[in-house]
Amino acid sequence: MPRTLNSANSTDRMPGQATGKERILASAMLLFARMPYSDTSLRDIAAAAGVDVAYVHRAFGSKAEIFRQALLALAPLDDIAAGDPDGATMINRICDLAFLRDPRKVEDVRPLHLLTQSSLCSEARAIIAQFFGTSLALPLSRAFGHADPGRAHFALSLLSGFVTHRAFFGPADLLAIPEADQRQMLQTALMNAMLPGCSDGVFGWRPI
Template sequence: MSAGAPRRLGRRPGQSETREQILAAARTLFAEKGYEGATVRGIAREAGVDPALVHHYFDTKERLFIATMRFPADPSKILPQILEGPREEVGRRILREIMRAWADPESRAPVIAMLRSAMTHERAADMMREFISSAILHRVAGSLGVPPLRVEAAASQMIGALIFRHVLRVEPLASISDEELIDLLGPVIQRYIDGP
């Protein structure tokens, strides 16, 4: 290709190579522009591929972000499981799904790394806040018909408990079974959802 010729977009040889190129471009743009500011078109341009190819590999920007950050769970798959069943048990189901996502040390490592980054780097905090707010908290609040503040308070309770359990390993919280923790915190999360 001559120096002045435009870069050709579209499918490249090697699926995993193309996928990794898209992921690298997404990491760069999510870091520079945040979750809301990065676009599929911009990521495709950065990777030198057609936007349709980004959708082919990742379907949506949300799923691309999940893959980029190695997020342990896809909110679009978890939400239906949380909403299915009696409303009075939604607190327990939320906890069960969150704990399932955190159960494997390899799965939770990227989340812990993101949380640590968010505590010391403003850009990382912005990116996490944008994703968690739009992809998770506001979606859960809207689906349950509750104010976002209640869902945010419930999330802060759960994240705090999981940090005490898996990062700080505070006893006896670190050693009790998942079901014991669900029995302990499930009613608390349910109160956030149901209100006073």
């Protein structure tokens, strides 16, 4: 899904020419999508963007701020609540995110790439937790009519566990299962996590 980054505004550039700050953010997105937060340095980001590391410091202040702004810039691409969908539609959109391919260019990067790479990094934990709560758990809870996001957080823990296990360990037996079947099982698990009947041992939803 093509997009342009609007993290900085400038009146003295040619149309279509990215500012230094935009190049930094775009480069950081790709790096954070491919490597954990802890393994990505400001020097790495500066080198990828073709700018001096001192400029990166001046533009963003810290690596944490770059990571936070990268997630915010990417969030609209994975707006699971767009169009005020019902719960089943939102779960379907979330499941789509679970099978994203490794990005080769910045246009392919999605928030879940960054979350998967850095979810275990203590330095990024607070930023990721806030993103999960605001951008995923709250809208998912509202779609199912729940007063609190407890069930949504449980469902998202299933999602993140599946995505992390699949991406980092890549067990052959799991990958041998057709992707359509994996997706159906994940969708069923997430739907049942969000439905009250599941707490009584009754599976309230199955794919048609």
